[in-house]
Amino acid sequence: MYKYNNFYKKNFxxxxxxxxxxxxxxxxxCTRFPPEPNGYLHIGHIKSICLNFSIAKFYKGIFFLRIDDTNPSxxxxxxxxxIKKDLIWLGFKWDKNIKYSSNYFDLIYKYxxxxxxxxxxxxxxxxxxxxxxxxxTLLIPGKNSPYRNRSIEENLELFKKMRLGRFPEGKVSLRAKIDMQSKVIVMRDPVLYRIKFQEHHQTGKKWCIYPTYDFSHCIADAIEGITHSLCTLEFQDNRILYDWILNNISIKHHPKQYEFSKLKIEYGITSKRNINILIKNKIVSGWDDPRLLTISGLRRKGYTASSLKDFCYRIGITKQNNIIEISSLESxxxxxxxxxxxRAMAVLRPLKIxxxxxxxxxxxxxxxxxxxNNKNMGYKNIYFTKEIYIDILDFSEIEKKNYKRLILGGKVRLRYSFIIKAKKIIKNKNGNITCIHCIYYKDTLGIKIDKKKRIIKGIIHWxxxxxxxxxxxxxxxxLFIKKNINNIDNILSFLNKKSLxxxxxxxxxxxxxxxxxxxxFQFEREGYFFFDKKYSNKNKIIFNRIISLKKKNN
Known part of the structure; x- marks a missing residue:
């Protein structure tokens, strides 16, 4: 397994x-992980956490968890x-108490x-x-707001009224006065504060105006003493605004922002907006649906914390945008x-023998x-009886090319057990096979069969x-039939109807x-499965397939 030492050697x-x-x-x-509490964390967040945590750990520094709670709506x-549950499960420990952007609302207001x-x-x-x-737009320069040249005194009075709730929501906002002709659109007088008459989960009804992410984020970084503010490439232009804000307020510490590529995986999405669309349309059961790339979904599917971190350490950190093959995660x-x-034997599509x-x-x-391959894991007892189950896919009435399972009149070995031969088929009135009558050869237990003699077709589980x-x-x-589902508006058009x-x-x-x-568990010949303890009960035992076995030539 990769460790952060290897991560360090390849990381720009x-x-x-x-x-x-x-x-x-x-x-x-000093680094931090600053998630917004507007959805569950996903695999892209693990990449960010791994980066920030491993830096702090490697240099014996500080790693903060900060909840970016500037939008109560x-x-x-x-x-x-x-968020807390996911980080604890992943094994990441943050320093001191959890930070909240709302902790700094009074200071941000003063700035x-x-x-x-x-x-x-x-x-x-x-x-x-x-x-x-x-x-x-990128081709058309912006133009000044007709309210841009108000006096300082008038702006102070209006901002005070905003704070006191004298304006309706959406009526006014506080904007930075930078340059409406700037080639960087984010610098064209960005909004710093907006009105939201909504109770905040941390500050209650104290505020009715809230700072935007761009305004609060850099200030929170500076207050906490963050040295390297790490984010994904879509915030690259925002770095200019990040520096402008810190350069124009009386704050001593100036963190430096650096960007890296976002994690995108084949056939999957991490957009919270799109995940909400899937939940709303009942395509998935919720944020922890195993078909999603949320941490809770991957955990419920059966992924381990160590395998997810290993994946993020292996793919590394670059500035190059690309889509990672799903096979890299699965491996x-x-x-x-x-x-x-x-190892265990399970029959998914039972056919009685x-x-x-x-x-x-x-x-x-x-x-x-x-x-x-591991005797230390011990042994167990299974029983051979008159009636057994095999998988219906392991039987064919007629011989097929390269079919190495049971056929009528043919022989197979039952895994760890005897050789059997199919003698007769029983069907119902609809023509479906209900059971197969076989005979077993009692002197074949534990006897190796020379494959060249082709006495048996193959070995099947039972x-x-x-x-x-x-x-x-x-x-x-x-979940999707299209490899790259990012930046597509109508994601529902590319759903895989056989995703479950x-x-x-x-x-x-x-x-x-x-x-x-x-x-x-590895269910022999079927794949790796996870006992879904959370959703199982005494009347319903559920196993989620994590991943299939490697493909073999049958």
């Missing part, structure tokens, strides 16, 4: 920090709880007044639509579970390993009917009792 941001330390620019390195306390007094901010009466129209969990997941020449009152106990327990198997596939397949099958009867400390 670490090289910047090395240079800063060499030049004695900072005594203590979209925030919820449940999201704050989920806004300071900008007004310096004639660098004004109260504007243009509405949101007009502000956008006045701002222009990390597969690599881990191949070593730690006990009756062994005609085996006594109905008899059973044969078979001792098998929990892991073929489970005793008497020693099995019903279970639901949720097979999750890519549910099967009613069987597991070994004592599987969960024997492995009560383990929720991960």
């Amino acid at each position: 941001i670490f090289k910047i920090i090395e240079n800063d330390i060499r030049n004695k620019k900072y005594n203590i390195i 979209t925030e919820n306390i449940k999201y704050i709880k989920s 806004a007044i300071e900008l007004i007094k310096k004639n660098l901010a004004y109260v504007d009466e243009l509405n949101i639509k007009d502000i956008k129209n006045y701002r222009g 990390c969990i597969r690599l881990e579970l191949n070593k730690i997941a006990p 009756i062994i005609d020449n085996f006594p109905s009152n008899k059973k044969i106990k078979l001792l098998i390993p929990n892991h073929p 489970i005793s009917c008497s020693y099995s327990k019903p279970a639901l198997f949720y097979l999750y596939n890519n 397949l549910i099967y009613n099958g069987f597991i070994e009867k004592n599987l969960l009792q024997l492995n009560n400390n383990n929720q991960h």
Whole structure:
């Protein structure tokens, strides 16, 4: 598994920090992770956390968790709880108490007044639509608001009225006075404060005006002593505004912003807006749906914290925008579970087999390993009985090319058990096979068969009917049929109709009792599965498929 030491060697941001330390620019390195509490964290956030945390850890510095709570209309306390839960599960420890941007509202307000007094901010009466129209485009320069040249005294009075709630929501806003002709659109008099008559989850009803992200973020960084403010590339232009604000207020510490590429993965989305669309349209069950790339969704699917961090460390940090192959993520969990997941047999699509020449009152106990390559994981007992289940996909009435499973008149070996031969098929009135009558060869237990003699077609998994327990198997596939779903408006047009397949099958009867400390299993020939303890109950056992096995040539 990759560690942050390897991460450090390939990381351009670490090289910047090395240079800063060499030049004695900072005594203590301080980083932060500043999520907005308007949704659940996703895999892109893990990349950011890994970067900020590993920097602080490597240099024995400080790592803060700061909740960026400047927009009460979209925030919820449940999201704050989920953020804390995700970081704890991932194993990241932040220094001291959780920080909130709202902790600094009084100071941020004072800095806004300071900008007004310096004639660098004004109260504007243009509405949101007009502000956008006045701002222009990349090809068309912006034009000044008709309210831009108000006196300092008038702006101070109007801003005070905003604070006291004398204006309706959307009527006025506080904007920085920079340059409406700037080639960088974000510098065309950005909004610093807006009115929101909504109770805040931390400050209650104290405020009815709230700073924008651009205004509060850099100030919070400076107050906390952040040395390197790290964000994704879409904030690259915002760096100019970040520096402008800090350069024009009386704050001593000036953090430096650096940008890196956002994490994008094939067939997946991380946009909170798009995830909300999926939830609203009942495409997914919620923020923790295993088809989503949210941390809670990946956790419920069965991904481990170590595999997700390993993935982020492996892909590294660059400035190049690209889409990571989903196989890169899958290989990390597969690599881990191949070593730690006990093996078991489960039948997802059961087809009954009756062994005609085996006594109905008899059973044969078979001792098998929990892991073929790790004897320390011990052994368990399974039972061979007259009636067993195999997977319906492991039987064919007629012989097919390269089909190495059971056919009528053919032989296969049951995993860890006997060779059987299919003799007769029983069908219902609809023509569907209900069971197969077979015979077994009692002298074939533990006997190796020379593959060249082709006595058997192959080896299939099975489970005793008497020693099995019903279970639901949720097979999750890519949520979308298009590799790159980013920046597409109508994401619902590219949904994979087979993103979730549910099967009613069987597991070994004592599987969960024997492995009560383990929720991960490799069901032989089916893949790696996770016992969904949260959504299971005594009447319903659910296993989520994490990932299939590596493809083999049948």
